[in-house]
Amino acid sequence: MxxxxxxxxxxxxxxxxxxxxxxxxxxxxxxxxxxxxxxxxPAWSGSVGPETLQYGASEGEPALRRAVADHLHALGVDTTADRVIILSGSQQGIDLVAKLMIDAGTITAVDDPTYLAALQVLRLYGADFTGLDDTGLADASLAYVVPTFANPTGACASGPERDRIADTCRENGTVLFEDDPYRELAYADVDRTPIVARMHGASWIYQGSFSKTFAPGLRLGFMTASPDLFDRLVMLKQAVDLHSSRLSQQIVLDAITGSGWxxxxxxxxxxxxxxxxxxxxxxxxxxxxxxxxxxxxxxxxxxxxxxxxxxxxxxxxxxxxxxxxxxxxxxxxxxxxxxxxxxxxxxxxxxxxxxxxxxxxxxxxxxxxxxxxx
The missing domain is CATH 3.90.1150.10 (Aspartate Aminotransferase, domain 1)
Known part of the structure; x- marks a missing residue:
């Protein structure tokens, strides 16, 4: 046995x-x-060169990382292309962060309810959960948040609520992990500024996905983080799958840099x-x-x-x-x-x-x- x-x-x-x-x-x-x-x-009829079918960099294709960094910088996120990782889906990002931050008994602040698959991963590594109120954030080593059109509730955090989470995490040294796969699917005029854009000088991680805006079958997302966390996340990525599909990355790059995006x-x-x-x-x-x-x-x-x-x-x-x-x-x-x-x-x-x-x-x-x- x-x-x-x-x-x-x-x-x-x-x-x-x-x-x-x-x-x-x-x-x-x-x-x-x-x-x-x-x-x-979408339909795709592009062509690829042989280099796209070769091994690539763990962090992802440079052109796609630049495009993601430019987009995030426009949202107020303090990042550059050399601090962007292309993920094999945002679920991989949750797993990398859990490996980085969670041991048995690590206090982790989450909304209740929150994204089921994130709970599954965090539980796997031994997280103990608390709420996203000020007391919970003060006790937590990590806070996992989906503030924009949350899964499962669809709720969107207000500007003052985003300020509160950012300020409380900064004051207590809590690492903020913001998961933001739905932000482009906005049907009303609401505050969608990433919380991490308020986190200057603190420790944070931000991730998004191309699954909801383009094609989930490509299994592609992206992650950026404050400088004190980024290199460790890259090493964890290297230990998992070496790099994400270069073909998927090329398809996404063609789409998001095209005139019709x-x-x-x-x-x-x-x-x-x-x-x-x-x-x-x-x-x-x-x-x-x-x-x-x-x-x-x-x-x-x-x-x-x-x-x-x-x-x-x-x-x-x-x-x-x-x-x-x-x-x-x-x-x-x-x-x-x-x-x-x-x-x-x-x-x-x-x-x-x-x-x-x-x-x-x-x-x-x-x-x-x-x-x-x-």
């Missing part, structure tokens, strides 16, 4: 990946993962805003008496709070059996979960599928309410 590491005892399968395994079933309507709409994915972003925002608004109308049709929610100012998710508390994890199998997938909200809590919450993705399903799926899901919730009341 093999002997496994101690951390494996705390490893659980990702419910997101489990749910996504059924998405391709015929007739399945998925509100589960943050899948872009198929119609929003801003037009693509503008069209994407308009497309998803329409889907969000249509989804909100359907929620009002089917869930008005069952749940409360706020239309998100950006991102890809609605966060529902059912009028009666129930563990929505127990609804999932029956929902999938009826042809609908969703993410139980209880999975997104670092501590004891708030019962009766659901994360619904609005970007993937078209209007007809969303109508059918929400009607089925509402019927299922209403049946559970009736059973509890009888």
């Amino acid at each position: 093999p002997t496994f590491s101690d951390r494996i005892d705390g490893l659980r399968p990702s419910p997101i990946r489990t749910v996504l395994s059924v998405v391709d079933r015929p007739g399945m309507v998925s509100f589960a993962g943050g899948l872009p709409a198929a119609a929003a994915l 801003q037009d693509r972003l503008d069209s994407l925002v308009d497309f998803y805003r329409d889907r969000r608004d249509g989804f909100d109308e359907l929620l009002r049709t089917y869930f008005a008496d069952l749940a409360d929610w706020t239309s998100p100012p950006g991102g890809l998710f609605f966060w529902l709070r059912l009028r009666e508390p129930m563990d929505t994890r127990r609804l999932l199998d029956e929902a999938v059996g009826r042809g609908v997938a969703f993410m139980p909200g209880e999975e997104f809590y670092a501590g004891p979960p708030t019962l009766g919450t659901m994360r619904l993705n609005f970007s993937h399903a078209d209007h007809d599928d969303a109508d059918r799926g929400l009607r089925i899901l509402a019927d299922l919730v209403a049946e559970r309410f009736d059973r509890r009341g009888s």
